[in-house]
Amino acid sequence: MAKKFGSGRCAHCLRHFDLLTSDHVFPLSWYPETTPNDLERWQMPSCDECNQKYGRIENDLLRRFGLCLDRSQEGAKGIPQKAVRAISPRAGRNPKDRHCRQQLLQKTLSEALKGNDVPMSAVLPGFGQSPAQSTTDAIGILGGVTELEALAEKLARGVTYVSAERYIEKDHEIETYFDVNQGAVFAETANKIGTKRHCGPGIVVLHAAAPDDPISGIFDFTLWGTLRFWVVVSPRSGEGRPQSHL
DSSP: OOOOBBEEETTTTEESSSSBBOOOOOOOSGGGHHHHOOOOOEEEEEOHHHHHHHHHHHHHHHHHHHHTTTTOOGGTHHHHHHHHHHHHHGGSHHHHHHHHHHHHHHHHHHHHEEESHHHHHHHSSSSOOOOOOOOGGGGEEEOOHHHHHHHHHHHHHHHHHHHBBOOOOOHHHHHEEHHEEEEEEEHHHHHHOOOOEEOOOOOOOOOOEETTEEEEEEEEETTTTTTEEEEEEEEEEEOOOOOOBO
């Protein structure tokens, strides 16, 4: 059930609005079928513009990631099927919907890379080809770095809002890391002093907040047991301590 937010600040753009919408920190469509019905699905206040913007980004990324996930992965159960339905004209509810899905199918096929055309150095950790699959049979789906970084920033803002009841103000910067080698040092720190939260079987968050600044910290996200990335929030150079209580 969507939480009601009245007037206040949007957790994304930080502007004040008389009426805010509810934005799920982790999109509802990203939860696998194995998620318990009574699980609390975190929510954050958002203006309508930001909510729609992130909704488009999340739908696009779900299609791309879902088509590359292992269907046998328990933490991703049902996600690949959602991605396939999104580009299946047969799943359309009416002619207009079928047309939109057909266009999305054509877009997906035009962006797909096959075999040796897949740049393995650009493949996200966890998404490489299976041992039983030959290189010539491999298929890659292109994804945008900008969209991935936008998602990571949203999740960091959302978890900060839910766990610390604070906003990430403009005097802090948000950096995202997808490389395992870069993320290793963050993962080690988060494991030592962080708090782990399982948001169902497919979503795990490890959050280590700085003891002297509750906004700064390290986030270690794992989605569907496959996609893993790290987000670091820290004060911008020369900035003082934030005043960002709700």
